[in-house]
Amino acid sequence: MSATKPEKNRDDSAAPNFIADIIDDALSANELTRVVTRFPPEPNGFLHVGHAKAIFLNFAMADKGQGSFCNLRLDDTNPEAEDDKYVRAIQEDIEWLGCDPGERVYFASNYFDKLYAAAVSLVEKGLAYVDSQSPEEIRENRGNFYKEGLDSPYRNRSVSENLDLLQAMREGRLDEGAAVLRAKIDMRHKNLNMRDPLMYRIRKAAPHRTGETWKIYPMYDFAHPLSDAFEGITHSLCTLEFEAHRPLYEWFVENLDSPDTKPRQIEFARLNIGYTVLSKRKLHELVEGGHVEDWDDPRMPTIAGMRRRGYLPESLQAFCERIGVAKKDSVVDVALLEHRLREDLNAHAQRTMAVLRPLKVTITNIAPEERYEFEVPVHPEYEELGKRTVTLSRDIWVEQDDYMEVPIKKWFRLAPGKEVRLRGACLLTCDEVIHDENGQAIELRCSWDPESKGGTAPDGRRVKGTLHWISEEDSTSATVRLYDRLYTEEEPNSHEDSSHLDFLNPDSLETITEAKVHKELAAEAPGHRVQFERLGYFCVDQSSTQDEPIFNRTIGLRDSWAKLAKK
């Protein structure tokens, strides 16, 4: 993008956020002096825009009060799911979003010793026991929504027996599934999470940061509240599905020996966006099923995908602020996100002209050796960004879509005999059309009005159509990838009988290999964003090279003509 970044006015009306309200109230009532939050992703996939909402929330809350901060905690308590490549991706994505945990990057696995000590303490207090029932028996005896649970026959083992067994679990002397450590709470509790929840399970041969040192791994419900307490978290923000876990969260915090703080769990509604899917499981399906190229495919709602697509982090942030934080389930209109994106792209992207589907135009009253140079603003609203030069010569390209053999009503573009403006250059009239054997127009023979240099009619005549164009000598060929929404269905996962994969948009990617772009654009670095005038916003792909430039369409311009033409 351009070196200067003019600031556009943005609608900055206060973001609705009930959690901010809670914290602000506590701060002004002096019930609180600082706010400590954490973002706790499990490293088992890439982060998506729903995580971005949580990241911005946690970092924004940690901006209140004095001495507040937000930790990044990789929640690696399940050795079967996690991978280091995700750890790296997560850190990169958070940094790109503009959030910085600084030195405060932690792993739940760093707390395994403290967690174990806490478990021993709970056993000693008679609040935890080793259960030797089989997984099936445990499930059966938990009861269900309508039926109370049954106490395990091992529920009243002595403290010393429990301690011995726990030690045996830890040392790997027991097989997987042979025993678990459970909190002793209430098998008849209305909330199934409180029916003696599991704290530890045995897992062997686990590739993990901790290597072979552990044979037992803590469950989320146990590890999470304690990790929060260890880190001095004040507000543990999570999504709605953990609501039923809150009593258990509080139980563990209450029964911890001298916690630094008593963190409070607050739940908010996760983000859903129309025409996309935001669950790691489904994103895994897209990647593993080969429906997209990878986690950073520009069609993916992952942070990495959106980055590659050409999104700006501030657009994501503005979007998240605008939709607010609430407890109501919702599906946000994707147009809200696109609006924020276009808002920033319009303000920041410098303009250029490119032709996606070239149609040859010969300007018959320009001699082959003649050249005319014109200066066009880099940005129509910010003159300070300077000018770009375009060269007009006999051979140029225009967009196939800008020619119509038999024009429909209100068609302002090229058609036999019609006059249009070449943006920044001149007025041009279509005199003759050359067709191929199929009757397809393959060349337009036109004449320009030499008095209209720059594009202004000498006699003041009105020419409504202005086309983008590029001369043969200014241009080089490029690959352009046009992305459309990944799904054809606004709520791809709301259909009980079908998979989200049934609603994949077969046209979500269209690759154009013979587009014409300005030569100097090919030298731009990956990530560079521009507007191809009248077409949309594009960015240089990470795999682009000077010899084989590749552009990704971030998003098209709003197109009121498309709506009109449909009528």
Next chain:
RNA sequence: UCCGGUGUCGUCUAACGGCAGGACAAGGGACUUUGAAUCCCUGAAUCAUGGUUCGAAUCCAUGCGCCGGAACCA
């Protein structure tokens, strides 16, 4: 059949007993060397039924809808 959460324009939300407001989307218009941007205008909602009150989206009651919850996942 249980427990928890949640219902305001098409969408996301505001109004904390006192004029139902904003943004996006939609429609219309102005301007325009991007059918972009910008500007102006319009239409559009309190889940239902009772109750309390001078006054209810807001408080109470009942009902209904939607979401979540029964992994040795998080």
